[in-house]
Amino acid sequence: MRVAALIKRIVLEMLRDKRTLALMFIAPLLILTLMHFLFNGEKADLKLGVAGVDEALTDRLDKAGIVVKEYASADRAEETVVDDDLDGMLIAQEGEYRLVLQNSDPLSAGSLKMKVNQTIAAFLQSQQMKGQAFGNIPKLQIDTDYVYGSSKSEFFDVLSPILVGFFVFFFVFIISGIGLLKERMSGTLYKLMSTPVRRWEIVTAYLCGYGIFALIQTVIVHPCMP
Template sequence: MRIKALTIRILRQIFRDKRTIALLIFAPILVLTLLHFVFNGSNYEPTIGLVDLPEAVSNSLNSSEAGHFQNYDHMKEAKSAIEQRTIDAYLYMDGSQPSLVLEGSDPTSNRAVMSLLQNAFNSPDKKSAKMDIDFLHGGSELEQFDYIGPILLGFFVFFFVFLIAGVSFLRERTTGTLERLLSTPLKKSEIVFGYVIGFGIFTILQTFLIAAYAIYVLGMYMEGAFSLVIIISLFTALTALTLGILLSSFANNELQMMQFIPIIIVPQIFFSGLFNLEAIPEWLSWIGPLTPLYYTADALTSVMVRGTGWGTIIENILLLTGFSLLFILLNILVLKKHRKI
């Protein structure tokens, strides 16, 4: 009954604070929406200058729809156009060999020019080179957004629960309510469980709204079961909650709580798979498995992109539970500072 009272109080506090609610639900929705448009925006179509090319070549290029073409008679015109950045590259004949000059300052346009030219020169003429391409997971319609989406979903749950739980426990300490709670027969474990259940319920609601929006409105790739996404989020929230409460003991005010963000939260993003984990130098790669977000991201990507079930995520869930248990234990030890029994 005491745990229930704590749970109700925590939920009341969260829902009473309209601005925080807006932050917790609309901030992730806003960020995901922006990312959706940034990553899924139409592909960049480069403009390429063609300097005095044989008719066969320029005709075949002009038929390509992935870019725009500008014909020049002289090299000089093309050079001045590329300097003014009206074209991204120009193609000319160096003897019998076609040569390409790129503007070069923007990797995106570089890549767009290269892939356009590769396609134009290779594909239609050489029918023999054509092959069937199958995807084990995902598919050719899988976009960058679909890959980073699940990781971000996990990140939002982790980040917001960490911050809100940390700050509310910090306030509990600084306003003296923690002392008052400890002057009652309430057990320390009851305090921790009250927090876990209160924030657990809230996280289910938060994840439900954000995930439903991402999947059904933004069309994020979703292969697996929705319920698994909620379960993974719940365990992520549990870890974030217990870590947030633990670290709040080492902060004297809200600002000091914020100072944990660049130290505890941001590094986790780098090891969560948002950037290719293989690219991390070997001497740093041991950090990833020590960060909870690593397991959240792996589980969410498995379910949402690869469509796997319980079997593949159970290990991640267990590891997240392990983190939580460790943090709960440390929390109870830290609470001993406030009351010995």
């Protein structure tokens, strides 16, 4: 009962402190939004594995600024992409192309997909001009698969779970520390210690009281992630 009374007191004090509530719930959203724009940069040195791809197309990919690594077989393409730390793997079979993207960094995956599509389109266009005389007109058809995530994934999605945990811990830790320090400076903590309330009850009450706000903060921040 004493722990429940302390938890109720902590919750009521927090609800009356509008500035602390703003720091706990609004500040993480602003910081996460800023970090979302901060991390939206581009990555260089895209690495692409190729299997069964025409040598002329391989040269075009290399000239497009892509580091190309040739493979004799396309078996276990997903495992090869992960094991060799490739951004993707391009596989050519019977005139059709399949692109496997690792997608651990959605920005790199998107950039690689765009470059590969542009390069293949230019290559097929040149082949079309040559093949018109022979009646052989290649068509652009690329199937794209993702090892991680999907085509809608963004780079910030990789950091979101980490940042949610960090900010919830950081702000609740700071605010609970400030609250406990305020109790000590105002003399309330000493008054509590002179009552039958034990130390573990005070610690438990603070853990539970601020834990409630940490849970609320997590529920608010997580759906609002960019």
